[in-house]
Amino acid sequence: MRVVVINTGTEILLGDVLNTHLTFIAQQVLPLGLRVERQIAVPDGSAIREALQESFRSAEIIFVTGGLGPTTDDLTREITAEMLGLELVADPDLETTITERLHTRGIRLTDRILRQAQVPRGAQVLPNEYGTAPGLYLAPRETATGASPHLFLLPGPPRELQPMFGQSVLPLLRRIGRESQPFAYRAYRIVGMGESYVEEAVGAQLLALAGLELGYCARMGEVDLRVIATPEILEQADAIVRGRLAASIFSTSSESLETVVVRQLAERKATLAVAESCTGGFLAHRLTNVAGASEVFLAGCVTYANEAKVSTLGVSPTTIAAQGAVSEEVARAMAEGARVKFNATYALATTGIAGPGGGSKAKPVGTAYIALAGGGETVVRHLFFPADRETFKQLASQNALNLLRGRLA
Amino acid sequence: MRVVVINTGTEILLGDVLNTHLTFIAQQVLPLGLRVERQIAVPDGSAIREALQESFRSAEIIFVTGGLGPTTDDLTREITAEMLGLELVADPDLETTITERLHTRGIRLTDRILRQAQVPRGAQVLPNEYGTAPGLYLAPRETATGASPHLFLLPGPPRELQPMFGQSVLPLLRRIGRESQPFAYRAYRIVGMGESYVEEAVGAQLLALAGLELGYCARMGEVDLRVIATPEILEQADAIVRGRLAASIFSTSSESLETVVVRQLAERKATLAVAESCTGGFLAHRLTNVAGASEVFLAGCVTYANEAKVSTLGVSPTTIAAQGAVSEEVARAMAEGARVKFNATYALATTGIAGPGGGSKAKPVGTAYIALAGGGETVVRHLFFPADRETFKQLASQNALNLLRGRLA
Numbered sequence: 001m002r003v004v005v006i007n008t009g010t011e012i013l014l015g016d017v018l019n020t021h022l023t024f025i026a027q028q029v030l031p032l033g034l035r036v037e038r039q040i041a042v043p044d045g046s047a048i049r050e051a052l053q054e055s056f057r058s059a060e061i062i063f064v065t066g067g068l069g070p071t072t073d074d075l076t077r078e079i080t081a082e083m084l085g086l087e088l089v090a091d092p093d094l095e096t097t098i099t100e101r102l103h104t105r106g107i108r109l110t111d112r113i114l115r116q117a118q119v120p121r122g123a124q125v126l127p128n129e130y131g132t133a134p135g136l137y138l139a140p141r142e143t144a145t146g147a148s149p150h151l152f153l154l155p156g157p158p159r160e161l162q163p164m165f166g167q168s169v170l171p172l173l174r175r176i177g178r179e180s181q182p183f184a185y186r187a188y189r190i191v192g193m194g195e196s197y198v199e200e201a202v203g204a205q206l207l208a209l210a211g212l213e214l215g216y217c218a219r220m221g222e223v224d225l226r227v228i229a230t231p232e233i234l235e236q237a238d239a240i241v242r243g244r245l246a247a248s249i250f251s252t253s254s255e256s257l258e259t260v261v262v263r264q265l266a267e268r269k270a271t272l273a274v275a276e277s278c279t280g281g282f283l284a285h286r287l288t289n290v291a292g293a294s295e296v297f298l299a300g301c302v303t304y305a306n307e308a309k310v311s312t313l314g315v316s317p318t319t320i321a322a323q324g325a326v327s328e329e330v331a332r333a334m335a336e337g338a339r340v341k342f343n344a345t346y347a348l349a350t351t352g353i354a355g356p357g358g359g360s361k362a363k364p365v366g367t368a369y370i371a372l373a374g375g376g377e378t379v380v381r382h383l384f385f386p387a388d389r390e391t392f393k394q395l396a397s398q399n400a401l402n403l404l405r406g407r408l409a
Numbered sequence: 410m411r412v413v414v415i416n417t418g419t420e421i422l423l424g425d426v427l428n429t430h431l432t433f434i435a436q437q438v439l440p441l442g443l444r445v446e447r448q449i450a451v452p453d454g455s456a457i458r459e460a461l462q463e464s465f466r467s468a469e470i471i472f473v474t475g476g477l478g479p480t481t482d483d484l485t486r487e488i489t490a491e492m493l494g495l496e497l498v499a500d501p502d503l504e505t506t507i508t509e510r511l512h513t514r515g516i517r518l519t520d521r522i523l524r525q526a527q528v529p530r531g532a533q534v535l536p537n538e539y540g541t542a543p544g545l546y547l548a549p550r551e552t553a554t555g556a557s558p559h560l561f562l563l564p565g566p567p568r569e570l571q572p573m574f575g576q577s578v579l580p581l582l583r584r585i586g587r588e589s590q591p592f593a594y595r596a597y598r599i600v601g602m603g604e605s606y607v608e609e610a611v612g613a614q615l616l617a618l619a620g621l622e623l624g625y626c627a628r629m630g631e632v633d634l635r636v637i638a639t640p641e642i643l644e645q646a647d648a649i650v651r652g653r654l655a656a657s658i659f660s661t662s663s664e665s666l667e668t669v670v671v672r673q674l675a676e677r678k679a680t681l682a683v684a685e686s687c688t689g690g691f692l693a694h695r696l697t698n699v700a701g702a703s704e705v706f707l708a709g710c711v712t713y714a715n716e717a718k719v720s721t722l723g724v725s726p727t728t729i730a731a732q733g734a735v736s737e738e739v740a741r742a743m744a745e746g747a748r749v750k751f752n753a754t755y756a757l758a759t760t761g762i763a764g765p766g767g768g769s770k771a772k773p774v775g776t777a778y779i780a781l782a783g784g785g786e787t788v789v790r791h792l793f794f795p796a797d798r799e800t801f802k803q804l805a806s807q808n809a810l811n812l813l814r815g816r817l818a
Binding site: 002011012013014015016017018019020021022024025026035036037038039040041042047051054074112159185186187188194195196199200214215216217218219220224226256266274276279280281284285287288289291292295297298299300302303304305307309311312341342343345354355356357358384387388389390391393404 | 419420421422423425426427428429430432433434435436439444445446447449450451452453458462478479480481482512513515516519521526531539568572579584624625628636661683684685689690691692693694696699700701705706707708709710711712713714716718720721739750751752763764765766767799802813
């Protein structure tokens with residue numbers, strides 16, 4: 001079924017507010033076999049009319065967010081009723097709910113506020129536990145231009161829309177969704193190879209499968225491969241993808257690489273310390289974003305200054321003098337120093353040149369050494385990420401985490 | 410001028426990725442007197458055609474994001490060229506740039522990757538310093554359906570699009586924008602007070618000024634106040650804002666709070682060390698994102714485990730036992746310990762309960778202590794941020810940086 005999301009709100013188009021509705025709604029409806037095929041954002045006011053008219057022709061389900069409030073630029077309710085040739089009638093229950101809600105908050109009731117109790121005749125009210133404006137569901141009905149789509153009018157504030165979606169919208173969608181043919185969806189999160197290599201490895205074989213839909217999403221140091229097909233075809237696709245890319249797939253859920261690594265460590269009752277120079281704390285930050293990281297993550301050192309590498313990690317000043325702070329030897333000494341100092345099972349270390357300054361001919365900006373100590377040996381990788389500082393830190397930390405993931409796999 | 414943003418990307422419509430392009434582009438073009446009047450998101454592939462056709466009729470400027478990459482579902486370049494009746498020609502300079510870029514990274518060149526060097530004849534190339542796919546600008550030209558709009562084809566990854574926008578798109582827009590009426594614009598970045606307090610402090614007075622337009626953008630631990638008016642009115646507004654909020658305004662440019670703090674330290678030839686527990690490296694990460702941070706940032710410790718607080722920072726085990734790791738005393742000892750250990754002018758420390766676990770009745774999840782040592786005294790702030798881990802870390806680090814900013818002001 002063709003699903004369209006229409007967001008109304010001048011604040012969205014001015015860039016004052018990040019529009020999170022599409023992400024939320026898409027994630028909610030996907031498990032029901034429903035996919036959003038288009039999303040449109042328009043300002044408050046009558047612009048909603050044009051957006052609805054376009055979508056009425058082709059959409060089978062339309063979610064409209066915003067424009068249900070009490071102010072003059074909230075016109076979603078009125079315009080929808082007009083388009084469907086329905087009159088607005090006051091809903092006595094809603095009037096009571098709204099009146100009581102305002103009373104308990106000591107807010108004075110005004111005619112404007114009571115407008116929110118007006119509903120198109122025959123619309124189903126979707127209760128709003130977190131605001132005064134109710135949601136509305138309008139089932140398909142004959143119009144001049146054919147049958148209208150399933151229409152869901154939802155409040156703009158996410159804190160109101162999201163609970164309403166779970167309580168009232170999903171049950172209705174499950175009923176509607178029965179009509180749509182089922183399809184299966186899988187996303188593979190791949191680390192350590194670029195988008196074009198992933199396509200080269202599996203693209204042609206996958207596209208040879210009947211009716212399979214393929215998508216790639218390149219993130220920093222990661223590629224998401226998305227496959228949509230009938231359940232049978234999906235299993236064939238899964239065999240191909242795993243056959244070619246198994247070692248590079250770290251997740252088929254929304255789990256981040258750091259979440260996977262923290263879980264691997266916890267399963268092995270192993271602990272981790274990190275010693276960071278070029279990643280500047282970002283590696284520790286990613287690990288400590290994982291709930292429960294304190295079970296496995298002992299400590300980190302951001303040893304930016306050479307003195308700190310010596311005083312905190314026991315790196316030999318002569319090594320730094322002889323090889324330079326950005327070198328295989330120093331990366332190794334940092335990892336081994338951190339592992340011993342914090343008595344951790346494993347330790348990761350990063351040293352490199354994030355830039356923009358500090359580069360040389362021998363060691364240009366983007367040079368990085370990643371070390372992993374533990375399990376009886378220390379491995380060091382020499383890498384090169386010429387990029388801005390944040391990208392450099394992302395790619396260096398991604399490689400460090402993946403090095404450990406491989407060791408723990 | 411009517412501005413439309415078209416985002417292509419199946420991952421956006423599947424809810425895998427939050428679409429931040431509209432917010433970014435809207436904020437960028439607003440100072441030029443340009444407003445986004447509509448935004449449309451469509452899947453990868455040919456859906457871009459329909460979206461472009463609709464917008465061609467009414468838009469004067471169209472920004473398309475995504476679909477410029479090397480994979481088969483990247484069709485923006487091809488479809489646009491076809492719609493404008495332009496053939497795609499290989500751009501030799503681009504081929505060189507891409508080939509060299511891949512060479513320096515030791516990535517093998519494939520035909521797919523070289524597709525990105527194809528440009529519609531007459532298009533202006535917008536260099537991409539952070540990826541292989543260049544942006545493209547197509548000036549208006551006569552088509553079957555009348556003059557085409559100004560077309561900007563931009564890469565999907567924000568880290569590629571955003572710098573390109575500043576370097577190549579804004580200069581072109583300024584030329585185009587001359588046609589639209591001029592007005593003045595100023596944004597104030599405010600830390601340490603909530604959106605409603607900012608509005609309470611200046612909202613009414615500002616709105617009393619003739620023709621002034623006001624916008625608020627609440628970020629985590631920060632509020633941006635946006636004022637648009639004629640130059641004369643803007644000066645009056647500026648006096649009001651600075652009169653009421655001076656101490657809380659850390660920037661009227663795009664400078665981040667960490668950038669301001671690093672500059673303050675550099676100006677005073679002062680150095681900084683950080684000792685983090687609950688912020689888990691995020692504070693060091695933010696500081697080391699600033700180019701030149703190595704001039705002032707000496708080292709950081711992420712002492713998650715109590716043993717690390719003792720062994721690295723010299724916090725007394727009896728203090729931890731008596732007061733708990735999350736306490737004013739431990740925050741103070743961490744800051745003072747880090748300052749002495751790394752011989753820094755100042756040291757910041759954070760300890761708290763990020764959650765979801767670890768809370769108690771006396772110290773619930775969200776409790777945080779922020780300490781600043783240096784300049785002859787140590788101050789500790791007791792704060793409370795009941796939120797998810799990442800929000801907690803953002804707010805705690807924001808308060809730590811602002812504490813130092815105040816000291817250095």
